[in-house]
Amino acid sequence: MLLRxxxxxxxCxxxxxxxxxSLPTVVFVHGAQNDHSVWALQTRYFAHHGYGVLAVDFPGHGRSAGPALxxxxxxxxxxxxxxxxxxxxxxxxxxxxxxxxAALETAASAPQRVARLALVGTAYPMRVSEALLDAALHDEARAIDMVNIWSHSTMSPKPSCPAPGFNVIGASRRLMQQVSQRGPDHLFHTDFSVxxxxxxxxxAAAAVRCPTLLLLGSRDMMTPPRAAAGLGKAIAGARTCRIEGSGHALMAEQPDAVLEALYGFARED
Structure with a gap:
């Protein structure tokens, strides 16, 4: 869907x-150097099971025009x-x-607009190493390789993840390359700097009042579970769910487990 x-x-x-x-709306928000497609499985399931789905491309990412925010x-x-x-x-x-x-800030600054909040692969502060910032600015291809190595729990996912012959790391790497080709210069560095x-x-965490779920990969090296502990304590009533055996790219490495956690959370009374 195209909007202005x-x-x-x-x-979206x-x-x-x-x-x-008129249906309950769920907005899926991607991470750095990504686009809406990282939510492929989860968005289709929600859309075919009673929800209005909007998986966004931020400006400068994927199919959305304009300078990166x-x-x-x-x-x-x-x-x-x-x-x-x-x-x-x-x-x-x-x-x-x-x-x-971005979702956390929205739940805090516009609480009347956020019914539920799910923070996937999150951390605060979300620090980026100087080495990665430098690579993103001066050698983006190297930065893409670095992130994909660090974002996955293994270089050889089991063949059924998520389908026989599917190259999880290769698909993520290619997506980042495509986002780079289509987007503004130094997009990865801009996102990391943000x-x-x-x-x-x-x-923001202290101001959140809606039901909140933190969904974390047990083997995440980009945003380790311990780096989200402060958010979990600061957000009133927040629950934390760890996806065992997953790195930072939870939606690709453990798509069914992520879907089960998110859909179950959305359906709670």
Missing amino acids: IDGNEAY YTGGKRFDA TSIEAMSAWLQSLLDAVGVERAMLIGHSMGSL CNAYGNGEA
Whole structure:
């Protein structure tokens, strides 16, 4: 689905069904150097089981035009403009990595608009090493390789993950290459800088009032579970679920477990 947000064309994947604003809405928010496609399995299931789905491409990512956003606060404002554009007052937000910070900030700054909050592969502060920031700025191909090695729990996923012959690391690497080719210069560095600079996480966490789930990979080296402990304690009533055997790329490495956790959370009374 194509929309106009802040004067630019914006794309949202709707899970293979026409978006219906009368249904409970779930917004899926991607991480750095990614796009809507990282949520392929989860979005299709939600869309075919009673939900209106919006899997966003942030500006400068995937099919959305415009310069990349340069702060978590700007990403939060963009998400709120997205809800305005589709006529939705209140939605569940599911964010991965960088997207989890944007979802967190939105739940804090616009609590009336967020019904539930799921933070996947999250951490605060979300620090990025100087070596990775430098590679993202001066040698993006190397940065993509570094991130994909660190984001997966193994170089050789079991053949059934998620289908025989499927190369999980290769698919993630190719997606990042495509996002780089289509997006503005130094997009990876911009995204990492946004994560590194965000400083409102503690205050945002304390302000969240909606049901919240932290979904973490037990073998995540990019955002280790211990790095999310502060958020889990600061968000009132937050629950933490660990996906065993998964790294940072939870949605690709353990797609069924991620779907089960998210769908179960969405269906709770």
